[in-house]
Amino acid sequence: MSSGITKVTSHISPNEQLIFERSQTGRVGYRLPALDVEEQPADSLVPAAFLRDDDLEGMPEVSEVDVIRHFVRMSTWNYSIDLGMYPLGSCTMKYNSRLNERVARIPGFANLHPLAEERDAQGALQVIYELQQHLAEITGLPGISLQPAAGAHGEMTGIMIIRAFLDARDGASASTRRTMLIPDSAHGTNPASAHLSGFSVKTIRSTAEGLTDLDHLRELCAHGDVAGLMLTNPNTLGLFERNIAEICAIVHEAGGLVYMDGANMNALVGVARPGDMGVDVIHLNLHKTFSTPHGGGGPGCGPCCCTKELEPFLPVPRVIQNQDKSFALDSNQPQSIGRVKAFFGNYGMMLRALSYTLTHGNDGLLEATEAAVLNARYIAKGLTSDFDKPYDSPPMHEVVFTDKRQTRKGVHTLDIAKRLIDYGFHPMTIYFPLIVQGAMLIEPTESVGRQELDQFIDAMKSIAKEAIDDPELVINAPHNTRIGRLDEAAAARKPVLRWKPKQAATAG
């Protein structure tokens, strides 16, 4: 028995090491069929100087059961939607149906090579085409590309489309139109995506009500340099920008285009359509609104949807339907911004999203939206007595609170979030949007029933009480997890970003 093992633990899993620390020389967890062609010396096929010279030293040598236990133990340290409510604002953590998973694994799709000829991939192209049709109907925007791999990738695509459109419309004079307007409440990806497309960013203020400041927008639009506006709607405070039509008109009048960040589409599906509001281009997050799983940080899928006018600028290849009803790839789009990803995007996510759309049906999609908004309203009402709610307007699918009342006792948003873990919930999104001090952004989604909403509200109220009666309890939370709060500042000062064997580590 090696020293250092802590025997007195409730479960062995807290001791799970890194796989490299478990590795035993010579252990294997696989078997390949014997080679069925005559083996040639490797250096007779490839010059010796090109061959690997380190025998992959340091890579793990473990058995299959080692692998299974390793990952199953680690999995028990994760919170997940299947365990309970995951109210991360702006992330739309809704239930991921197992049926969608099954669909994505159908061999006719899972085993299909992306460079199979069109005639040999008709079913796969049909899935893309049908999903495009449904997304066009849901957004009111007819031009669709499913190629972007995630929300930020869809944003970049949308902004590049705006740039290509302006360059085509204005010719050389487009070079004076390089300003992208972004509200101070926006996701950080918005300015980062605008920058990638060669735009400089100007920030629009929000009003005391939490909406875009129209006067400030007009002022910023008065200089002839505005390429467009990036707007999230409902915005990141969970409020519908009720002046959206006027906002679009102001930007259009100034010669710019309107890009909508579709991260919050879960509040709108079946109720209102960005295309009807005057929006020119939007990205969706299939991994939010259309229930494809987040996978611990991806894969996502960030379709870009645009007006007829912008359609020629979408990435290639486009998936189209021929007169004879067959499906085809069209790369003959001279105004296209180009390709944003190899092949066709995160196809497996498209299968799941189409499955979601078809199992819900049109009435089910609307019901999901209603339930998502109803749940957020219920939480908004339930928590108003104990937490500061900075905006009076009723929220859509998510609601923001602050830690203003709790800070008097030295309890901050981070502490409340960590204490929520002790109550069995995943915390809400914290410190976002940036314009709300100590923001707590709560998005329950439609996948939570009233009983669980009540439990969440009770937990939050209980924490509010603890913040008064026993603030230390909250400040030192969480108390029931495998590890306590980690020293992130130290981790960033001297980053250790990979495992190294002991000797190598001391050698530097």
Added chain:
Amino acid sequence: MLDSIGLKSAEDLFDSIPETLRLRRPLNTPAPLAETELLTRFEQMGARNNGAQRTSFLGGGAYSHYIPTVVDHILSRSEFFTAYTPYQPEISQGTLQTIFEFQTLVCQLTGLEVANASMYDGSTALAEAVLMAERVTKRSKIVASRSIHPQYLEVVETYVQHAGIHLEGVAYDNQTGQAGAGLAAAIDDQTAAVVVQSPNFFGCIEDLTALAEAAHAKGALLVVAVTEAISLGLLKSPGHCGADIVVAEGQSFGVPLSFGGPYVGLFATREKYARQIPGRLVGEAYDKIGRRGFVLTLATREQHIRREKATSNICTNEGLIALAATVYLETLGRKGIQEVAQQCLQKAAYAAKQISALPGFSLPFSGARFNEFVVRAPINASELLARLGDKGIDGGIALSRFWSDNPNDFLVCVTELNTREQIDALIAGLNSLSNSH
């Protein structure tokens, strides 16, 4: 519930949306399907994908390799696939430790010191590498070999078009199939990076050591893309050859073809550039009583803090696919990765030798190869492959899909999954179809 919040109907939930903007009709999408109906529908569509049912020799950036059964079992655990990005480390250690192991494995395979938590895929990882090279060197010219996957080059072109970067594509060598002599000649003191793929799109292995020397002599970086990541089990790591940034498509590591995605981009570089790396990084950290854990770190590079000054706009990456690659690499392990690579090499060599012996067939490129190679047929490759497809074999990718010259050329890929029997059937098919023409 409506009552308890003082509303009369679900309608009232949307009062803040002006009436003129409301959709006052049902969505024109289909009525709901039951589970059995839905499965039937998708199975029928899946059955229309002939390509999924054939013996396949298709590569070109996506590869058929054996996926151990354990991979999908681990991936199917709710705790992994229904979790979000690990923003709360106390309840995300499963994901965080997995990413730390993934980063380590990527470093080991590429021979570099720092790797990130993943990019969307190989092509976007390459585009991000080019952007990073510009940041590191503060130079604006990129010299790239035309032997890189054409779709990868298209993606790079899209990404750099507004970044003030000049991308110069340099012809490959018609004899060797490797990067041409013009590549080294094009490097000057404005060059941020030399970019190659190895093995390249034609399956030929590039002389990375020589290219690294040529790049470094002018103060430029060497950026290497790998589309067939299994080759890393056999070939000298790009890092040891002198590459400064290595990106790879990780699909070969336990990820189904799935018509092109989701896959996973690998991204590695030298330690001194760690603060210029795009995307998320996981690092070791300790709690108050000294227990080891893992956290997202060096976040000041990222969009949620730096906004327009971030090293990239990437947020969601390919977490679950990185998990698949991690499970795959740990299951196959040090020995298995090498054995898979060795089988690919040997079987491809056997196939290449047999095909080149067929009357009228030749291998136009002399460069050393791993598991892909270009074949020049005596007849039009598209037509030949179409008829081979009717016999149940996808024999390769006609290069006329990418370039108009050499319409008789096609790209063949052989992996450990192709049995000798399948290879022999391919050879017999090529022989009989080219004779009967």
